[in-house]
Amino acid sequence: MSAHADTHGHDDDHGHHHKETFVTKYIFSQDHKMIAKQYLVTGTIMGVIGVLMSMMFRMQIAWPEEPNVLFEALLGKWAPDGVMDADIYLALVTIHGTIMVFFVLTAGLSGTFSNLLIPLQIGARDMASGFLNMVSYWLFFLSSVIMIISLFVEAGPAAAGWTIYPPLSALPMAQGGSGMGMTLWLVSMAIFIASSLLGSLNYVVTVINLRTKGMSMTRLPLTIWAFFVTAIIGIISFPVLLSAALLLIMDRSFGTSFFLSDIFIQGEVLHYQGGSPVLFEHLFWFLGHPEVYIVILPAMGLVSEIMASNSRKPIFGYRAMIASILAIAFLSTIVWGHHMFISGMNPFLGSVFTFTTLLIAIPSAVKAFNWITTLWKGNLQMNPAMLFSIGFVSTFITGGLTGIILGDSALDINVHDTYFVVAHFHLVMGISALYGMFAGIYHWFPKMFGRMLNKNLGYIHFWLTAVCAYGVFFPMHFIGMAGLPRRYYTNSNFPLFDDLANVNVIITIFALIGGVVQIVYLYNFFISIFYGKKAVQNPWRSTTLEWTTPVEHIHGNWPGEIPHVHRWAYDYSKPGHDVDFVPQTVPLKDGEEELQH
Amino acid sequence: MTALLTIIVLVFILIAIWQMVKIFDLAQAKGGSDTSGVATDKDNTMNGYLMMGFLGFIYAITIVSLVKWGDLPLMSNSASEHGPTVDNLMVISMVIIFFVQTVTQFLLHYFAFKYKGEKGKKALFFADNNKLEAIWTIIPVIVLAGLIIYGLNTWINIMGVDESDDPLVVELYAQQFNWKARYAGADNTLGKANVRLIDIDRANILGLDEADPNAQDDIITTELHLPVGKPVLFKMRSQDVLHSAYMPHFRAQMNCVPGMITQFGFTPTVTTADMRLTPEMQEKVTRINKIRVENSKPLVAKGEEPLERYEFDYLLLCNKICGKSHYNMQMKIVVETQEEYDAWIKEQKEFKNSLIN
Numbered sequence A: 001m002s003a004h005a006d007t008h009g010h011d012d013d014h015g016h017h018h019k020e021t022f023v024t025k026y027i028f029s030q031d032h033k034m035i036a037k038q039y040l041v042t043g044t045i046m047g048v049i050g051v052l053m054s055m056m057f058r059m060q061i062a063w064p065e066e067p068n069v070l071f072e073a074l075l076g077k078w079a080p081d082g083v084m085d086a087d088i089y090l091a092l093v094t095i096h097g098t099i100m101v102f103f104v105l106t107a108g109l110s111g112t113f114s115n116l117l118i119p120l121q122i123g124a125r126d127m128a129s130g131f132l133n134m135v136s137y138w139l140f141f142l143s144s145v146i147m148i149i150s151l152f153v154e155a156g157p158a159a160a161g162w163t164i165y166p167p168l169s170a171l172p173m174a175q176g177g178s179g180m181g182m183t184l185w186l187v188s189m190a191i192f193i194a195s196s197l198l199g200s201l202n203y204v205v206t207v208i209n210l211r212t213k214g215m216s217m218t219r220l221p222l223t224i225w226a227f228f229v230t231a232i233i234g235i236i237s238f239p240v241l242l243s244a245a246l247l248l249i250m251d252r253s254f255g256t257s258f259f260l261s262d263i264f265i266q267g268e269v270l271h272y273q274g275g276s277p278v279l280f281e282h283l284f285w286f287l288g289h290p291e292v293y294i295v296i297l298p299a300m301g302l303v304s305e306i307m308a309s310n311s312r313k314p315i316f317g318y319r320a321m322i323a324s325i326l327a328i329a330f331l332s333t334i335v336w337g338h339h340m341f342i343s344g345m346n347p348f349l350g351s352v353f354t355f356t357t358l359l360i361a362i363p364s365a366v367k368a369f370n371w372i373t374t375l376w377k378g379n380l381q382m383n384p385a386m387l388f389s390i391g392f393v394s395t396f397i398t399g400g401l402t403g404i405i406l407g408d409s410a411l412d413i414n415v416h417d418t419y420f421v422v423a424h425f426h427l428v429m430g431i432s433a434l435y436g437m438f439a440g441i442y443h444w445f446p447k448m449f450g451r452m453l454n455k456n457l458g459y460i461h462f463w464l465t466a467v468c469a470y471g472v473f474f475p476m477h478f479i480g481m482a483g484l485p486r487r488y489y490t491n492s493n494f495p496l497f498d499d500l501a502n503v504n505v506i507i508t509i510f511a512l513i514g515g516v517v518q519i520v521y522l523y524n525f526f527i528s529i530f531y532g533k534k535a536v537q538n539p540w541r542s543t544t545l546e547w548t549t550p551v552e553h554i555h556g557n558w559p560g561e562i563p564h565v566h567r568w569a570y571d572y573s574k575p576g577h578d579v580d581f582v583p584q585t586v587p588l589k590d591g592e593e594e595l596q597h
Numbered sequence B: 001m002t003a004l005l006t007i008i009v010l011v012f013i014l015i016a017i018w019q020m021v022k023i024f025d026l027a028q029a030k031g032g033s034d035t036s037g038v039a040t041d042k043d044n045t046m047n048g049y050l051m052m053g054f055l056g057f058i059y060a061i062t063i064v065s066l067v068k069w070g071d072l073p074l075m076s077n078s079a080s081e082h083g084p085t086v087d088n089l090m091v092i093s094m095v096i097i098f099f100v101q102t103v104t105q106f107l108l109h110y111f112a113f114k115y116k117g118e119k120g121k122k123a124l125f126f127a128d129n130n131k132l133e134a135i136w137t138i139i140p141v142i143v144l145a146g147l148i149i150y151g152l153n154t155w156i157n158i159m160g161v162d163e164s165d166d167p168l169v170v171e172l173y174a175q176q177f178n179w180k181a182r183y184a185g186a187d188n189t190l191g192k193a194n195v196r197l198i199d200i201d202r203a204n205i206l207g208l209d210e211a212d213p214n215a216q217d218d219i220i221t222t223e224l225h226l227p228v229g230k231p232v233l234f235k236m237r238s239q240d241v242l243h244s245a246y247m248p249h250f251r252a253q254m255n256c257v258p259g260m261i262t263q264f265g266f267t268p269t270v271t272t273a274d275m276r277l278t279p280e281m282q283e284k285v286t287r288i289n290k291i292r293v294e295n296s297k298p299l300v301a302k303g304e305e306p307l308e309r310y311e312f313d314y315l316l317l318c319n320k321i322c323g324k325s326h327y328n329m330q331m332k333i334v335v336e337t338q339e340e341y342d343a344w345i346k347e348q349k350e351f352k353n354s355l356i357n
């Protein structure tokens, strides 16, 4: 089986069928379409856990003094008589952040759509290595399981924030969660990184080597460009986080002093000398910042594709879109210091990072304007995927603009680590990427499952989510600008903030509604897999290659030869054609110009 | 109680959603339109209008937030010399942001409404326009260049410490979960210190070098007093994990890093007493006390003490996650006249006299 999966890239192999058992088809599958679905379902389950956690800690912030039976039921010994423990509050925030960033929006988003779309949109029978692809998924699964197991550790799960800065994360005596909980966190993340690297290498090799005849780089859909560049950023930056994690493990377990020095805690001096927590911050953010682009770029790719198809118009400024992806990717690797303006780093470095950070606004602005122009004079088909794409642009702008404040070191002094930051990154990265993921799911569900999602449930899902997203995160800017720090278990020790308590209640109400609304989506998703309307081959009348494959999944994707490509992916409403879309497989007419901008 | 209420509300939301689905279904059945899962003209129209509605919602939430929570004393009432420049830069940035936000959100949602799909309509094949793209590359470049220059100037001014104006040197010392301040004494030079020298039994709690002559007159306190108008240079230290000394009223923040001394300097310009007298602060304090009276009622009913009346004080907050009681790691800051300060500091014990032998 494995020898032969490797040859799926070749045309001559497609006729070859082999026996599939339940295990090889659904569990240890090497088929990219099945692996994509596995990523999606695992990511969804992790997402549900992450959202439930956010609902719990939001309730704590809104009603800090009141016992809550939900806490008692869900947290057990961590909420005696329904009063949440302060450490478990931090643990919930930490694991929520970790799950959302890595497990949902990195693995769940990239894993699903890179796997599904790279072979289908470039015209390949499968990934370059189906076996590595399978290993990558199972490593991800393993790391998810370990992260969940860490929730049940006696002394509590990791609670040092998703950034796990030492010494807090390194010393079990500093915090309960820094014992076994942190060990499992680190192990889980190390495995996660291995999984992500295998996946990324596979994506890069596949895009470079397995494009069908005629699919030049400048004919690739923007989705593929986004996945391709994302994979490259991942390969560059994830190893650095891995080394940070390994060094932290050494400090924790083997007494080295990479990040620790001169510590006196609980009545004793520790032996560590000469290390620096600031070094850890550099290593962490060298991944951590690119990570937010690892999360957002694939969403941008999906949104570009969906917007063009549903506007029945070419994406505006195809080349500028590629250029801005590349510019963002490059700049994203040299801005990490904007998380460290007040870390004790040399202020001159702060100036440099302010400069590079504000530069990123330029390619980002180009992208936003190009999306808006794509809508102009279009014939907009308001499918749920399109709504989420428009919603993406909206939250990306709202969240992105406040980056101008946070990236400015002089202003960051006063809003660093306040709720202003929480508002900023949730809108620009969390909600935007989540919208991108939802857009992708609504758009490619027919490709994944051969059935349609119910569009009315989709509309309800979008509109209620959209209102709640702004309702939760917009007011957070203001409590942040009033000086309210994040990661506070309760604000009742600061009468100064008493007049913000009602804002926190409003935010929590929106968060609870927004969380519950996701049930609509989950219901739609799981019911439609089995009972949805049967999909036609090309329901959205798109130009790209994935819609030329049969609705029923087959190994090798195309029953016959792999189609050849004759034009770019965005010939929508092209003058001189009767239909409003010309698939990439249609040869140019006599005298037709291939517009490729 | 809250939990029960929450559950009930959530159940109602679910029911409401269910009703909405039925309404959508009915509306479509009436139109006799298909149920293939692809948007029809009717869907396009409905969602187009909803887009405009949503634009209204974004504007509304912006205005409500600004009106209700936009009086940000922490953004307009700075109490340090560099504060007004920071606030000014903040206001300029905010104005730019609000302008861009208003315009782009309008274009996005308006286009979504205006160009909603209809059968038989054909979209404009408009793939590129170098001029347009050049415009919206160059405009952000210019605006950002301005912001970068202004920002970096401000930053360099704040972070550059001018030793020549003879600042008062104060150490801020962080530990789980409280703050200490150490004044340098008459010599204005902090004695050498390292956590390895901590000797709890002798009350050498900050690990000062007992042999260092500079350390003898150092003064360790649990409140931070600052003379108004005098530049202060803070030297931050932490004995265990990362903390962050956040003094929002002074637009000041710096992390405290174990094994390293970090620094931040500013000049306080408004005494605590004067700040309490500003109309903004009085209004804020009145508002907060109303809330506290309201919150005290259930406590009194249960036979507990009511909440204390709130009086404004500057605060030093911990703003870097540092463990269980991170949420309550604070120190009072008192800005006062030089005379008041001198009187206060005279009453504090010098290090050499505070040791237990």
Ligand code: HEM
Pocket: A051, A054, A055, A058, A093, A094, A096, A097, A098, A100, A101, A105, A160, A161, A162, A163, A422, A426, A429, A430, A431, A434, A472, A486, A487, A488, A511, A514, A515
């Ligand atoms: C259901 C919607 C969500 C709500 C209500 C929510 C709420 C919050 C809040 C209030 C915090 C800050 C807590 C604090 O600092 O004290 C937080 C932290 C965080 N959230 Fe979310 N969030 C949601 C979804 C997401 C998503 C989609 C992401 C994906 C990027 C995300 C990523 C994070 C991260 C990285 C943190 C920081 C964790 C830390 O401080 O260590 N959240 N969330």
Ligand SMILES: [Cu+2]
Pocket: A288, A289, A290, A292, A335, A336, A338, A339
């Ligand atoms: Cu960053």
Ligand SMILES: [Cu+2]
Pocket: B243, B244, B318, B319, B320, B321, B322, B323, B325, B326, B327, B329
């Ligand atoms: Cu703290």
